[in-house]
Amino acid sequence: MLNINELKFDQNGLIPAIVQDAKTREVLTLAYMNRESLKISMEKGLTCFWSRSRQELWLKGETSGNYQHIVSITADCDRDALVVLVEPDGPACHRGTVSCFNDSVWESDERKAFSLEALMKLIEGRKTEKKEGSYTTYLFEKGLDKILKKVGEECTEVIIAGKAQDKAETIYEISDLTYHVMVLMIEAGISLEDIHDELASRHVIDKKIKQEKMTGNK
Numbered sequence: 001m002l003n004i005n006e007l008k009f010d011q012n013g014l015i016p017a018i019v020q021d022a023k024t025r026e027v028l029t030l031a032y033m034n035r036e037s038l039k040i041s042m043e044k045g046l047t048c049f050w051s052r053s054r055q056e057l058w059l060k061g062e063t064s065g066n067y068q069h070i071v072s073i074t075a076d077c078d079r080d081a082l083v084v085l086v087e088p089d090g091p092a093c094h095r096g097t098v099s100c101f102n103d104s105v106w107e108s109d110e111r112k113a114f115s116l117e118a119l120m121k122l123i124e125g126r127k128t129e130k131k132e133g134s135y136t137t138y139l140f141e142k143g144l145d146k147i148l149k150k151v152g153e154e155c156t157e158v159i160i161a162g163k164a165q166d167k168a169e170t171i172y173e174i175s176d177l178t179y180h181v182m183v184l185m186i187e188a189g190i191s192l193e194d195i196h197d198e199l200a201s202r203h204v205i206d207k208k209i210k211q212e213k214m215t216g217n218k
Contacts, residue, residue: 002079004038007038008079009080014033014050015080016030016031016080016081016082017031017032017033017081017082017083018081019068019086020084021088022072022086023087023193023196024117026098026099028093028100029093029101030100031049031060032049032050033049033082034050036057041070041073044059045070046068046069046070047067047070047084061089064090066088066090068089068092069086069088071086116192119179120185123136123179123182123186126140127140127187139183140183147187150180151177151184154176154177157173158173158177161173
């Protein structure tokens with residue numbers, strides 16, 4: 001673990017802190033810390049910054065309730081910038097948006113970023129704002145039984161491809177299954193965060209079981 005004294009603060013005694021959602025890795029905001037705000041952040045487990053405009057300490061969420069619970073703080077190789085992973089209680093931006101980074105400046109047509117979160121939003125949009133000719137909208141219109149039938153069919157396709165040890169086909173079928181499961185999730189009101197939290201809890205349980213086995217073997 002680095003000591004605060006090993007970090008490189010600028011001529012104003014500040015160091016930039018890039019705040020990311022610990023679960024989604026979405027960049028929430030860029031703020032600045034001084035030694036005091038960094039110490040407070042570490043002591044409280046909540047992000048505390050130095051406001052350059054107000055020239056005062058700023059505990060994120062103190063007035064809005066949108067606290068950011070710190071998971072970890074990591075310095076870059078030059079030790080003059082920080083990445084702060086957090087679990088936010090609410091929006092990071094004063095505009096009420098999840099992230100402060102919302103205004104697109106440029107995007108490559110060939111290299112557009114893909115994320116499961118973006119796909120979930122697209123699928124959800126096909127349910128709330130039905131699009132004519134959309135297969136996803138068709139599934140929602142047919143209802144739960146149709147969606148479940150497709151999930152079952154895709155499960156079978158994954159098994160067949162996996163049994164044949166055809167890697168390319170297995171990837172293709174798993175992708176189909178993933179999409180249809182996500183449609184089911186939207187239909188059932190289940191979020192990616194719900195699945196993330198469930199898997200995270202199982203990981204903890206798995207570690208405990210391993211520890212118990214190791215203890216029992218002694």
